[in-house]
Amino acid sequence: MKPILSYSSPDDRPLNTYLGLPHVDEPMGYVSSGSTEACDVSEGSFDHEDLASSLISLNDNDLIDHALPDILDEDLRIFEFDFGSYAANQLTAVEDRIAPLTEEVVEPPPTPTLCPENVDDRVVTTKKTAQSKRKSSLKRPRRPRPRNRGNRSIHLWEFLKEMLNNSEENKSYIKWISKREGIFQLVNSSGVAKLWGQRKNRKNMTYEKMSRALRYYYEKDILERVPNARLIYKFGGKTRVIATENGDDSLSDSSEH
DNA sequence: TCCCCGTTTCCTGCTT
DNA sequence: AAAGCAGGAAACGGGG
Numbered sequence A: 001m002k003p004i005l006s007y008s009s010p011d012d013r014p015l016n017t018y019l020g021l022p023h024v025d026e027p028m029g030y031v032s033s034g035s036t037e038a039c040d041v042s043e044g045s046f047d048h049e050d051l052a053s054s055l056i057s058l059n060d061n062d063l064i065d066h067a068l069p070d071i072l073d074e075d076l077r078i079f080e081f082d083f084g085s086y087a088a089n090q091l092t093a094v095e096d097r098i099a100p101l102t103e104e105v106v107e108p109p110p111t112p113t114l115c116p117e118n119v120d121d122r123v124v125t126t127k128k129t130a131q132s133k134r135k136s137s138l139k140r141p142r143r144p145r146p147r148n149r150g151n152r153s154i155h156l157w158e159f160l161k162e163m164l165n166n167s168e169e170n171k172s173y174i175k176w177i178s179k180r181e182g183i184f185q186l187v188n189s190s191g192v193a194k195l196w197g198q199r200k201n202r203k204n205m206t207y208e209k210m211s212r213a214l215r216y217y218y219e220k221d222i223l224e225r226v227p228n229a230r231l232i233y234k235f236g237g238k239t240r241v242i243a244t245e246n247g248d249d250s251l252s253d254s255s256e257h
Numbered sequence B: 001t002c003c004c005c006g007t008t009t010c011c012t013g014c015t016t
Numbered sequence C: 001a002a003a004g005c006a007g008g009a010a011a012c013g014g015g016g
Helices: A015-019 A050-061 A088-097 A156-165 A188-199 A206-220 A240-244
Strands: A005-006 A035-040 A069-073 A079-083 A114-116 A174-178 A183-184 A232-235
Touching: A114 A156, A114 A183, A156 A206, A156 A232, A156 A240, A188 A206
Parallel strands: A005 A035
Antiparallel strands: A005 A114, A035 A079, A069 A079, A174 A183, A183 A232
16 A cells, blocks of 8 residues: 655645755656655645655655655646655554545644555545645646556566665665666575565566566666676666666776676 | 556576 | 576466
8 A cells, every 4th residue: 555645835836845855857757656655746735844844754764765756747746756665664654643634624634644545546635724725726727647656566677776775774685786877786686586576476486587577678678788797787768867866876886797 | 348568487598 | 507698478467
């Protein structure tokens, strides 16, 4: 179950303005989603500072990996946040202490809200106090939401990215060779495959099978071949920015490929 | 219900 | 010889 975050920006200022985050110049055509959260800033009512401090607090408490949003739809001001480093228990804890919301309910929650996403994909909108509610004149006509991708199962490359983002924790399984170039190595290939199998509920997953899925990525430009290298892969044009964002290149001096 | 996508499974042959 | 790589083919499961 993935939480969805709704956010309203009454004066059309982009969310990242309030979060002190860099602006993402162009909408991502290819956004990781198995481990992301949607942020719809087109409607609803929210106090910017509340949301900002909430996200920053989540970030400070390691509940989110980083608070850099991907813009999904600039007009609608829909962003996605990477919650890839959520530990399962942390996610549960967040969901437990944050009240679920519906479109109809006007009861004001005390804080900016993460809430479980509904299976029927209805729009979830956060509400706050009456005085901070958006005036109707400021409301934009509601356009259809882009395909909801926040609840679908994770892709393999997203899973690998997730592991790489927790490099310290997973260094015995997978590591960056050059983060800047998006090159990584499967240190324990069968171990990674096993974890992948656990994630996808495929207990018979092996590296042989997982690597077939990785090879399909070559033709989709999700991965690029690294010639004459074993267990070394490189994120391709479609994924490199996403996979390597928010990181330094401190591990990039290896020359083993 | 059908179709598409992203795998998963199995396979053969090749390379390191 | 073992492990990994390459890629064809078919099946599968989830989502639209």
